[in-house]
Amino acid sequence: MTIGVVGGGQLGRMLALAGIPLGQKFLFLDRSTDTPAGQIAPSLVGEFTDQKLLRALAARSEVLTFDWENVSLAGLRALGRATRIAPPLAALAMSQDRIAEKRLFTKLAIPTTRHLAVDSVPSLVRALRTVGLPGVLKTRRLGYDGKGQAVVRTIEEAWHGFEKLRGVPLIYEEFVPFDFEVSIIGARSRSGEIAIYPLNRNLHRDGILRLTRAPFGPAALQRRAAHHLRRVLEHFRYEGVLNVEFFVRRGKLIANETAPRVHNSGHWTIEGAATSQFENHLRAILGLPLGATTARGHAAMINLIGTLPARPLVLATPEAHWHDYGKEERPGRKVGHVTVLADSAQRRDAAARKLLRAIDPVALRAL
Amino acid sequence: MTIGVVGGGQLGRMLALAGIPLGQKFLFLDRSTDTPAGQIAPSLVGEFTDQKLLRALAARSEVLTFDWENVSLAGLRALGRATRIAPPLAALAMSQDRIAEKRLFTKLAIPTTRHLAVDSVPSLVRALRTVGLPGVLKTRRLGYDGKGQAVVRTIEEAWHGFEKLRGVPLIYEEFVPFDFEVSIIGARSRSGEIAIYPLNRNLHRDGILRLTRAPFGPAALQRRAAHHLRRVLEHFRYEGVLNVEFFVRRGKLIANETAPRVHNSGHWTIEGAATSQFENHLRAILGLPLGATTARGHAAMINLIGTLPARPLVLATPEAHWHDYGKEERPGRKVGHVTVLADSAQRRDAAARKLLRAIDPVALRAL
Numbered sequence: 001m002t003i004g005v006v007g008g009g010q011l012g013r014m015l016a017l018a019g020i021p022l023g024q025k026f027l028f029l030d031r032s033t034d035t036p037a038g039q040i041a042p043s044l045v046g047e048f049t050d051q052k053l054l055r056a057l058a059a060r061s062e063v064l065t066f067d068w069e070n071v072s073l074a075g076l077r078a079l080g081r082a083t084r085i086a087p088p089l090a091a092l093a094m095s096q097d098r099i100a101e102k103r104l105f106t107k108l109a110i111p112t113t114r115h116l117a118v119d120s121v122p123s124l125v126r127a128l129r130t131v132g133l134p135g136v137l138k139t140r141r142l143g144y145d146g147k148g149q150a151v152v153r154t155i156e157e158a159w160h161g162f163e164k165l166r167g168v169p170l171i172y173e174e175f176v177p178f179d180f181e182v183s184i185i186g187a188r189s190r191s192g193e194i195a196i197y198p199l200n201r202n203l204h205r206d207g208i209l210r211l212t213r214a215p216f217g218p219a220a221l222q223r224r225a226a227h228h229l230r231r232v233l234e235h236f237r238y239e240g241v242l243n244v245e246f247f248v249r250r251g252k253l254i255a256n257e258t259a260p261r262v263h264n265s266g267h268w269t270i271e272g273a274a275t276s277q278f279e280n281h282l283r284a285i286l287g288l289p290l291g292a293t294t295a296r297g298h299a300a301m302i303n304l305i306g307t308l309p310a311r312p313l314v315l316a317t318p319e320a321h322w323h324d325y326g327k328e329e330r331p332g333r334k335v336g337h338v339t340v341l342a343d344s345a346q347r348r349d350a351a352a353r354k355l356l357r358a359i360d361p362v363a364l365r366a367l
Numbered sequence: 368m369t370i371g372v373v374g375g376g377q378l379g380r381m382l383a384l385a386g387i388p389l390g391q392k393f394l395f396l397d398r399s400t401d402t403p404a405g406q407i408a409p410s411l412v413g414e415f416t417d418q419k420l421l422r423a424l425a426a427r428s429e430v431l432t433f434d435w436e437n438v439s440l441a442g443l444r445a446l447g448r449a450t451r452i453a454p455p456l457a458a459l460a461m462s463q464d465r466i467a468e469k470r471l472f473t474k475l476a477i478p479t480t481r482h483l484a485v486d487s488v489p490s491l492v493r494a495l496r497t498v499g500l501p502g503v504l505k506t507r508r509l510g511y512d513g514k515g516q517a518v519v520r521t522i523e524e525a526w527h528g529f530e531k532l533r534g535v536p537l538i539y540e541e542f543v544p545f546d547f548e549v550s551i552i553g554a555r556s557r558s559g560e561i562a563i564y565p566l567n568r569n570l571h572r573d574g575i576l577r578l579t580r581a582p583f584g585p586a587a588l589q590r591r592a593a594h595h596l597r598r599v600l601e602h603f604r605y606e607g608v609l610n611v612e613f614f615v616r617r618g619k620l621i622a623n624e625t626a627p628r629v630h631n632s633g634h635w636t637i638e639g640a641a642t643s644q645f646e647n648h649l650r651a652i653l654g655l656p657l658g659a660t661t662a663r664g665h666a667a668m669i670n671l672i673g674t675l676p677a678r679p680l681v682l683a684t685p686e687a688h689w690h691d692y693g694k695e696e697r698p699g700r701k702v703g704h705v706t707v708l709a710d711s712a713q714r715r716d717a718a719a720r721k722l723l724r725a726i727d728p729v730a731l732r733a734l
Contacts, residue, residue, distance in 0.1 A: 017384055020407055023678075023691030023703075040387055040407055274686055274708065288678060292685035296663055311390075311655060318659035319641055324390030336390075341641065 002027055003282070004061025004083070005037065006048060006076070010325035010334065011067040011262050011278075012037030014270070018278035024286075029057050036325045037067070049075045058083035063285050065240065069095045069259055070142050086190075086239035086285035091260040094236075098140045098171045098257070105255045108231040112255040113247075118170040124162055127172035128155070134175040137161040139168050149207065151175065176254055178247035182216060184225040185266040187241045187280040188233040190287035195280060196226045197273060197293045200265040202245070203366055208332070210303055210363040211356070212265045213348065214272065215295040224253055232258065241266070241281040264303070268339050271321050272299030297341045300352035302359060304336040309359050314338050317351055369394055370649070371428025371450070372404065373415060373443070377692035377701065378434035378629050378645075379404030381637070385645035391653075396424050403692040404434070416442045425450035430652050432607065436462045436626055437509050453557075453606035453652035458599075458627040465507045465538045465624070472622045475598040479622040480614075485537040491529055494539035495522070501542040504528040506535050516574065518542065543621055545614035549583060551592040552633040554608045554647040555600040557654035562647060563593045564640060564660045567632040569612070570733055575699070577670055577730040578723070579632045580715065581639065582662040591620055599625065608633070608648040631670065635706050638688050639666030664708045667719035669726060671703040676726050681705050684718055 001024055005012045008030035016026045016037055026041040033043045046053040049072040058064055064076070064085045073093055076085055094100045098115075105112040116127035118137065128135070137158065139148035150161030152175070162170070181204065186196035198215030199222045215222075229244050243263035246253040266277035275283075275291025283290050307329045314320050321339045329335055340355060342348035349367075356364035368391055372379045375397035383393045383404055393408040400410050413420040416439040425431055431443070431452045440460055443452055461467045465482075472479040483494035485504065495502070504525065506515035517528030519542075529537070548571065553563035565582030566589045582589075596611050610630035613620040633644035642650075642658025650657050674696045681687050688706045696702055707722060709715035716734075723731035 013387075017387060020380075020384060020693075021688075021690045023675075023689070023693065025406075039392075275688075283682065289682045289685070291682070291688075308390075315650065315656045315658070318656070321388075321642075321658075322390070323388045326387075326390065 001025065001062045001286070002060055003285075004057040004064040005029070005067055006054070006057070006064065006071045007067035008035035008037035008043055009067055010036045010327070013040060013325060014267070014276075014278045014323075015065075015067065015262065015282065016041045018270075018276055019282045022279065022282060022286075022288075024282065027057060027060055029053055036327055039326045048072050051075060051078060054079060055082065065261075065281070065285055066092070067261060069261060087242065087260045088236050088238060091232075091236040091238055091242065091258075095258045095260045096141055098138060099169075101258055102171075104232070104235070108228070108235060110228045110231065110255045111253060113173045113176055115171055115173040118162070118172045121162075124158065124170075124172065128152075128158055131172055131174050133158075136173050136175055137165060138171050138173065139165055140171050141168065176247045176249060178249045178254070180248050181245065181256075182221070182225065182248055182253075183212075183243055183245040183263065183265040184222075184229050185241060185243045185263055185269075185277055186226070186229045186233060187277070187284040187290055187293075188238040189284040189290050190239050192237075193290050194230060194233055195290040195293045196229060197266065197269060197277065198222065198295045199225055200268070202265050203363060205362055205366065208303070208305060208334075209264050210305070210360060211352070211367065212268055212299075212301040213345075213352070214268050214299055214301075221248070221251070221253065228253065228255065240284045241277050264334070264337075265301075267323070267337050268299035268301040269293075270323075271339050271341055272296055297343050298345045298348035300340050300348050302338045302340070302352065302355060302363070303334055304338065304359065306331045306333060306335065308336050313358055314355060317355060319351065320355065368392065368429045368653070369427055370652075371424040371431040372396070372434055373421070373424070373431065373438045374434035375402035375404035375410055376434055377403045377690075377694070380407060380692060381634070381643075381645045381690075382432075382434065382629065382649065383408045385637075385643055386649045389646065389649060389653075389655075391649065394424060394427055396420055403694055406693045415439050418442060418445060421446060422449065432628075432648070432652055433459070434628060436628060454609065454627045455603050455605060458603045458605055458609065458625075461603075462625045462627045463508055465505060466536075468625055469538075471599070471602070475595070475602060477595045477598065477622045478620060480540045480543055482538055482540040485529070485539045488529075491525065491537075491539065495519075495525055498539055498541050500525075503540050503542055504532060505538050505540065506532055507538050508535065514574070543614045543616060545616045545621070547615050548612065548623075549588070549592065549615055549620075550579075550610055550612040550630065550632040551589075551596050552608060552610045552630055552636070552644055553593070553596045553600060554644070554651040554657055554660075555605040556651040556657050557606050559604075560657050561597060561600055562657040562660045563596060564633065564636060564644065565589065565662045566592055567635070569632050570730060572729055572733065575670070575672060575701075576631050577672070577727060578719070578734065579635055579668040580712075580719070581635050581666055581668075588615070588618070588620065595620065595622065607651045608644050631701070631704075632668075634690070634704050635666035635668040636660075637690075638706050638708055639663055664710050665712045665715035667707050667715050669705045669707070669719065669722060669730070670701055671705065671726065673698045673700060673702065675703050680725055681722060684722060686718065687722065
């Protein structure tokens with residue numbers, strides 16, 4: 001069976017590595033063949049909006065999925081009933097629009113930030129008055145890894161942010177002085193089965209995820225996050241893996257955003273969970289029984305940003321696992337990750353600290 | 368860095384799946400492109416003895432390795448210093464000749480079976496007289512998965528076996544009425560570092576491995592097997608993964624054979640050990656630090672012989688992992704394996720029994 005994947009980045013690469021043992025074949029669509037996924041499976045080369053290519057991909061695949069959420073919704077919608085697409089396009093549409101996302105959170109009784117849409121000076125003024133300062137001005141669409149955002153502490157910063165981002169629909173949100181960030185990943189299969197992973201505790205710097213540690217307690221937080229995630233999965237009669245990110249303030253969860261796909265904060269599941277998020281995404285869209293999502297020990301996932309450190313340096317830690325995405329090194333680019341496993345959270349953190357000292361002193365200081 | 372692999376079977380496929388996250392590229396040599404490994408990495412197509420192809424493989428690879436032990440030793444030797452080959456050819460030569468293998472066991476004080484070389488009627492008579500009945504007549508070379516063997520309980524069976532196998536050098540060995548079989552896998556890296564996995568308990572039927580369970584105690588057996596394995600690794604200043612199989616009778620180890628490569632009885636290490644045998648083979652031949660070999664829970668690996676069962680049937684066990692080799696189904700052929708993990712040996716065996724009932728009633732009866 002061939003799985004068509006729109007996008008051939010590292011998420012596609014790890015999907016293929018998980019799917020090959022399941023007996024799957026893969027066909028990717030991306031702008032070049034020398035993508036992380038294209039190095040291990042065939043690719044169609046062109047724009048994500050190219051209707052002819054999308055149709056060719058659909059014709060050669062039993063099911064279509066995507067490895068990032070900024071793929072062309074219109075392009076996929078135009079395929080109509082030509083192919084089965086999973087996750088559902090309604091979930092993709094929601095995740096592409098921050099206002100729709102917040103509206104859904106509210107509808108499903110999931111606490112989220114106060115916010116207003118901004119598309120003009122009067123609406124900005126209204127937003128500043130209603131939501132107050134400080135806040136964050138963001139593009140409604142196509143934001144990821146901290147791109148398309150401006151933190152607003154003063155009226156002046158609001159005007160600067162508006163000048164920088166205007167021209168596209170925006171959202172103004174309250175700034176949440178959170179204690180820390182978590183995310184939760186779950187899968188829902190075609191049959192309705194749901195499996196949810198332990199909570200991830202995430203550390204971002206400059207909008208980019210640097211470090212995830214899992215499983216993260218306490219149990220009450222896990223239960224509440226899983227409850228929220230389950231509501232989103234059931235709302236869409238979802239197929240595949242979905243991630244929800246939350247701020248945590250004074251023990252309360254405040255939903256920030258969703259990703260209708262495998263997620264960077266779930267990379268630790270490759271070694272750290274009974275079944276990886278990549279395998280469960282595939283099982284879910286193929287209608288196979290889901291694999292166990294229990295943690296196996298305590299994992300820390302460190303993103304490798306810009307450059308890869310020396311392999312022997314990292315692998316000298318016997319429980320470290322290396323993930324090279326096959327990408328050219330470039331500042332700010334995710335080129336790989338390292339996962340370290342231990343049998344206690346304390347030992348995991350000690351090992352992570354030792355690695356961060358060598359790899360990412362910025363994240364180390366924040367830990 | 369490109370790793371050249373002579374042979375593109377399932378072992379090569381699993382090497383590539385382990386090596387891609389390490390940032391490695393692979394080039395295989397096999398008789399067709401549609402091999403298990405050829406489906407995920409480029410292949411040179413031709414005979415294993417083809418000097419021109421071997422030289423092309425060497426020219427395009429930083430290091431050459433092999434995924435089975437019946438590759439052409441002469442072909443690899445002829446490459447001379449054109450390339451680095453790991454594991455060392457001396458170990459490959461030993462494993463290709465049952466007499467050389469037993470000679471080494473004896474030299475290294477590793478208990479093995481009584482045996483004599485047989486290449487004529489007089490030598491057969493001498494072997495029957497010295498070793499006694501019952502025994503096993505085997506080809507000295509190119510035997511695997513029970514091929515090229517005849518069990519000898521009577522003088523008549525000795526003649527029949529000799530008639531069937533004659534024309535090539537043979538070995539006559541005592542028949543060991545063993546209580547069970549074990550194997551042990553270890554890696555030695557270029558730097559001399561050694562890492563040894565927990566003992567595997569193996570179940571064969573008709574000469575083909577059907578079931579491996581690991582880790583297998585008791586500690587004294589593990590210690591002794593590891594000691595023997597270490598002696599072989601050090602003898603060759605070995606680079607890569609090596610497997611030694613033993614019969615166990617009344618608590619004593621009797622060495623049967625070696626495989627200078629990743630081994631079927633180590634497939635459980637993909638999910639069941641901190642680092643898989645495939646990753647450690649690559650780390651060893653690349654001179655990288657070896658990964659931890661500790662077991663993570665209790666694993667049972669069930670070979671899928673001839674046909675693949677229905678995937679949903681197997682994956683309904685939440686801790687089961689599916690490995691499809693991408694091969695055409697054919698009687699007696701290894702087409703995949705399933706690994707099941709549990710947090711105790713009892714639960715692992717219960718899960719394995721449940722799966723065997725559906726997949727392999729023959730192995731179930733022997734369990």
